[in-house]
Amino acid sequence: MSQGNLACRVCGGRLAEFFDFGRQPLSDAFLTPDDIDEEFFYQLTVGACESCTMVQLTEEVPRDRMFHEDYPYHSSGSATMRQHFEQLAKHLIDTELSGRDPFIVEIGCNDGVMLRQISKAGIRHLGVDPSGGVTRLAMADGVRVLTDFFEESLAEAVLADEGPADVIYAANTICHIPYLDSVFRGVDLLLKPDGVFIFEDPSFGDIIERNSFDQIYDEHFYFFTLRSVQAMAERMGFELVDAERLPVHGGEIRYTLARKGRRRPSARVAELTAAERVLDLAAPATLERFAAAVRNIRQDLTRLLEDLRAEGKRVVGYGATAKSATVTNYCGIGPGLIPYVCDTTPAKHGKLMPGSHIPVLPAEALAEPFPDYALLFAWNHAEEIMAKEQAFREAGGRWILYTPKVHIL
Numbered sequence: 184m185s186q187g188n189l190a191c192r193v194c195g196g197r198l199a200e201f202f203d204f205g206r207q208p209l210s211d212a213f214l215t216p217d218d219i220d221e222e223f224f225y226q227l228t229v230g231a232c233e234s235c236t237m238v239q240l241t242e243e244v245p246r247d248r249m250f251h252e253d254y255p256y257h258s259s260g261s262a263t264m265r266q267h268f269e270q271l272a273k274h275l276i277d278t279e280l281s282g283r284d285p286f287i288v289e290i291g292c293n294d295g296v297m298l299r300q301i302s303k304a305g306i307r308h309l310g311v312d313p314s315g316g317v318t319r320l321a322m323a324d325g326v327r328v329l330t331d332f333f334e335e336s337l338a339e340a341v342l343a344d345e346g347p348a349d350v351i352y353a354a355n356t357i358c359h360i361p362y363l364d365s366v367f368r369g370v371d372l373l374l375k376p377d378g379v380f381i382f383e384d385p386s387f388g389d390i391i392e393r394n395s396f397d398q399i400y401d402e403h404f405y406f407f408t409l410r411s412v413q414a415m416a417e418r419m420g421f422e423l424v425d426a427e428r429l430p431v432h433g434g435e436i437r438y439t440l441a442r443k444g445r446r447r448p449s450a451r452v453a454e455l456t457a458a459e460r461v462l463d464l465a466a467p468a469t470l471e472r473f474a475a476a477v478r479n480i481r482q483d484l485t486r487l488l489e490d491l492r493a494e495g496k497r498v499v500g501y502g503a504t505a506k507s508a509t510v511t512n513y514c515g516i517g518p519g520l521i522p523y524v525c526d527t528t529p530a531k532h533g534k535l536m537p538g539s540h541i542p543v544l545p546a547e548a549l550a551e552p553f554p555d556y557a558l559l560f561a562w563n564h565a566e567e568i569m570a571k572e573q574a575f576r577e578a579g580g581r582w583i584l585y586t587p588k589v590h591i592l
Contacts, residue, residue, distance in 0.1 A: 189230060189241050191232035191234065191235060191237055191239065192237075192239060192361050192362075192363070192404075193232065193235055193237045193239075193363060193405075193411075193414075193415050193418065194232060194234050194235040194237070194414070194415075194418060195234075196232045196233055196234025196235055197232070197233045197234070198230040198231070198232055198233070198239070198241065199230050199231055199232075199233055199467075200228050200229070200230040200241055201229065201230060201231060201467075201470040201471070201473075201474060202228065202229050202396075202399075202470075202473075202474045202477065203226070203227070203228045204227040204228070204229075204396075204399065204509060204512075204513045205226070205227065205512070205513060206224045206225070206226060206227075206512075207224060207225060207226070207227040207400070207401065207508065207509065207512050207513075207538065208222055208223065208224055208508060208512065208537035208538035209223055209225075209244065209248055209249060209401055209508075209537055210400040210401050210402060210505035210506070210508040210509070210537060211249065211254065211255055211256060211402070211505050211508075211537070212248075212537050213255060213503070213530075213531050213534035213535065213536065213537065213543060214534055214535040214536075214537065214540070215533075215534060215535070216535070218535075219535070219540065222537070222538070223248060224538070225242055225244050225401065226241075226242050227240070227242070227399065227400065227401070227509070228240065228241045228242065229241065229399055229406075231465055231470060232411075235411055235414040235415065235418075236408065236410050236411045236414065236464075236465035237405060237407075237411040237414070237415065238387050238405065238406040238407075238408070238411070238465075239361075239404055239405050239406070240399075240401075240403075240404050243361045243404065244401045246313070246332065249359075249401060249402055250312075250313045250314050250332075250359075251313070251314060251315075252314065252315040252316055253316055253530070254314035254316060254317060255528060255530045255531055256293070256317075256505065256528075257293065257294050257317060257320070257528065258293040258294055258296040258297075258317075258354075259293075259294050259296040259320075260527065260528060261564055261567065262567060263431065263564060263566075263567050264296065264431060265296055267429075267431050268296045268297035268300070268354070269297075269300055271297060272297050272298075272299075272300030272301055272304075273300065275287065275301070275350060275352070276300075276301070276304050276306065279349055279350045279378075279379060280301070280306055280349060280350065282349065284307065285306055285307065285349045285350075286306075286307040286308070286309075286345060286346065286347070286348045286349055287301060287306065287307070287308045287309075287348060287349060287350040287351075287352060288308070288309050288310075288311065288341065288348045288350070288351045288352070288373065289308070289309070289310045289311065289351075289352045289353065289354075290311050290312075290333040290351065290352070290353040290356050290357070290366075290382075291311070291312055291333075291353050291354065291355070291356030291359070292310025292311065292312045292318070292321055292326065292328060293312060293314070293317045293321070294317045294318075294320040294321050294324075295310060295318075295320065295321025295322075295324050295326035295328065297352070297354070298310050298321065298326045298327075299321075299324050299325070299326055302324075302325045302326050302327075303325075307345070308326070308327060309327050309328070309329065309341060309345060310326055310327065310328040310329070311328070311329050311331060311332075311333045311337065311341075312328060312329075312330065312331075313330060313331055313332045314330075315330050316530075318330045329341070333360075333366060333369060334362065334365040334366060334369055335365045335366075335368040335369040335372065336369075337369065338368075338369030338370070338372045338373040339369075339372060341373055342372055342373050347373060347374060347375040347378065348373050348374055348375065348378055349375055349378050349379075350378060350379055350380075350381060351370050351373060351374055351378070351379075351380045351381070352380075352381045352382065353381075353382040353383075354382070354383050354384075355383070355384060355385075355432065355435075356382070356384075357382040357384055357405075358384040358385065358403050358404060358405045358406065358407060359402050359403065359404060360404065361404045361405075363405075363415065363419075364419070367419035367420075367421070370421075371419070371420060371421075371442075374442075376442065376445065377441070377442075377445055377446075378441070379424075379439050379440065379441050379446075380421065380439070380440040380441070381437065381438070381439050381440075382437070382438055382440075383429055383435050383436065383437035383438070384405075384407050384435060384436070384438075385398050385403065385406065385407075385432060385433065385434065385435055386407065386408070386428070386434045386435055386436045387406040387407060387408050387411075387464060388408060388434075388459055388462055388464055389433060389434025389435075390406060390433075390434075390473075391462065391464060391469065391473050392434075392462075392587070393433060393434065393586050393587045394473065394476045394477065394480060394586055394587040394588065395433050395434075395586045395587075396473075396477040396480070396509065396513075397504075397506035397507065397509045397510045397560075397585075397586075398433065398506060399509060400505055400506065400508055400509045402505060407436065407438070408459055408464050408465070409423070409426060409436070409452070409455050409456045409459050410456065410459060410460075410464075410465070411465075412426075412438050413456075416440050417443075420442065420443065421440040421441065421442060421443065422440065422441055422442070422443045422444070422445075422446075422448070423438060423439070423440055423448065423452055424439050424440065424441045424446040424447070424448045424449065424452065425437075425438075425439035425448070425449045425451060425452060426438055426439070426449075426451050426452050426455050426456075427451060428455070431563070432563050433562070433563040433586075436455070476587075476588075479588070480585050480586075480588060480589055481513060481514045483585075483588070483589040484510075484514055484516075484583075484585050484589050485514050485515060485516070485520075487583065487589055488516065488520040488521070488558075489520070491555070491556060492519075492520060496555040496556060497522075497554040497555050497556070498520065498521055498554060498555065498556040498557070498558060498583070499521060499522060499523055499524065499525060499548075499549065499554045499556075499557055499558070500521045500523070500524035500525065500541065500557070500558045500560055501524065501525050501526075501546075501549065501557045501558065501559050501560065501561060501568065501572075501582075502524070502525075502526060502559060502560040502561025502562075502564070502568070503524045503525075503526035503528070503531050503536060503543045503560070504560050504561050506560060506561075507524070507536065507560035507561075508536065508537045508538060508539075510560060510585065511536060511538065511539035511541065512537075512538040512539060516539060516541075517539045517540065517541060518539075518540065518541050518542070521541055521558060522541070522542070523541060523542045523543065523544045523548065524536060524541055524542070524543050524544070524560070525543075525544055525545065525546045525547075525548050525549045525557075526543050526544075526545070526546060527545075527546045529545075531543045532544060532545050546572075549572060549575060550574065550575070553574075553575050553578040553579075553580050554580060555579075555580065555581070556580065556581050556582070556583050556591070557572075557575065557580060557581075557582055557583065558583045558585075559582050559583065559584050562584050562585075562586055565582075565584070569582065
């Protein structure tokens with residue numbers, strides 16, 4: 184592990200780099216051929232704080248380059264995620280939003296998949312998201328949205344216009360924001376004294392357990408653990424009062440924070456903290472084992488693809504995800520090994536994958552004709568995708584996955 188002079192963005196402690204994925208493109212910057220010469224790259228390295236244990240990227244990509252008018256990810260694109268957010272909305276309506284004239288703010292509301300249910304229930308709400316394309320979709324569904332970045336100054340304006348919030352919620356967003364000090368000051372301003380700040384993000388413990396290195400890309404700046412979230416919350420004047428493991432997106436944890444002393448922490452906090460302690464996630468030896476596993480996956484995956492090509496087998500990709508940018512660029516996978524990637528998102532069709540420049544085609548291209556193998560980049564939606572593409576299996580096609588190791592189904 185490299186020591187260097189890097190500082191933790193949360194506590195200022197020394198940051199020890201433990202993996203370098205090399206030069207990487209913006210993970211969601213799908214290209215036209217005319218864009219290639221202007222493509223933006225950065226160095227994707229990840230480190231762990233020796234003081235608060237927060238795992239984080241060592242280089243910050245400017246936020247306007249990642250989250251903008253043409254941001255292509257739609258939260259409603261997966262049936263699994265639609266159901267997930269519908270269930271959450273019902274839970275919040277029955278609990279935290281059951282009082283008189285409740286108000287909820289969602290940071291990073293995307294296309295409004297969760298707030299749509301809140302709006303239908305007639306509950307005051309406000310989404311905040313900087314990506315205009317998706318916020319227009321949310322507004323078309325009756326969701327109130329501000330197209331902007333959430334930070335302290337915006338929280339002041341919302342408080343003046345709307346009053347304090349009972350709940351501030353975020354899904355797959357807080358880990359994206361390097362400037363968490365401003366976010367927490369905004370949350371502190373906007374939240375009622377007994378309100379809760381709830382956010383769910385990828386679990387670093389699951390990343391370690393599953394060797395899901397592709398969760399590491401430009402948009403994911405932080406990788407949370409119970410221990411690092413507790414340290415961060417305490418530093419910001421809050422306390423972790425609940426934590427719940429979630430099966431979505433390859434393993435996440437939903438954290439509930441409240442101001443110190445306002446709520447009694449649930450038994451789940453102690454249980455998950457104890458389980459995490461056994462894994463010793465911040466230990467150099469743990470991080471070194473992870474690094475070795477990632478290097479082995481790269482070697483095994485590239486060898487498999489090269490062997491299949493030599494045998495005359497046809498392999499395509501499935502799921503032009505943000506995660507796939509890390510895989511293709513770190514492993515050196517280009518159109519010579521995978522001629523195209525199938526995806527269900529219309530905005531990506533006809534574009535080129537970031538960095539690797541593999542063409543993206545509609546999902547229907549999988550059957551024109553069926554390939555011998557499909558490399559599943561969207562492995563976190565494997566069950567849903569494999570059920571949808573059952574004809575591929577019936578035609579003799581086989582799926583290639585690379586977590587927790589390279590294997591064929």
